[in-house]
Amino acid sequence: MSKAFTKETDHDDEDGDDAGLPPLPAGGKNYITPQGYARLRAELLDLMDNERPKVVEAVHWAARNGDRSENGDYLYGKKRLREIDRRIRFLTKRLDIAEVADPSVHHGSDQIFFGARVTYAEESGAERTVTILGIDEAESALQQVSWIAPVARALLKARQGDVVRLVTPVGAQEIEVLSVTYPEPAKD
Structure with missing residues (x-):
């Protein structure tokens, strides 16, 4: 059969539109x-x-x-x-x-919500700082985590000074929230 009569296939399309990206949680926003x-x-x-x-x-x-x-x-x-x-x-x-969701509405709060920049200490003593963002905007190279990531799930709703349990593939550990900051509201 002549190639002119064969259907051009889209091998790249087989994975769907959001291949490689984390799915949204069922019923989640x-x-x-x-x-x-x-x-x-x-x-x-x-x-x-x-x-x-x-x-x-x-x-x-x-x-x-x-x-x-x-x-x-x-x-x-x-x-x-x-x-x-x-x-x-x-x-x-x-x-x-x-x-x-504008994280600046929580400016001055010590409780962790979407958009917070959180510094926490691991059991090993290592300190890490992450910003909790949306799954379509978080970049791990910039110390940003998706709000559905395990560390974000463990931190959400905690307050500065709280110790929370983080479950990882290598086991559970406790992490302590050292600081919570939010961007300042935009000035008009």
């Missing part, structure tokens, strides 16, 4: 800070208004160059277009269900 929401929205708008039209134009140009089965520009462009469309679908879904 997709909490996100106003800054995180703005970043995701800006990414979505950039993909739709800038990146996608450029790739569509490149694919259109490559398609006019003849045999598509051996046209690298065309094949790469189609693949990139699928990636962009998958990311657009993902961002649209996540932004639709996002629950924007």
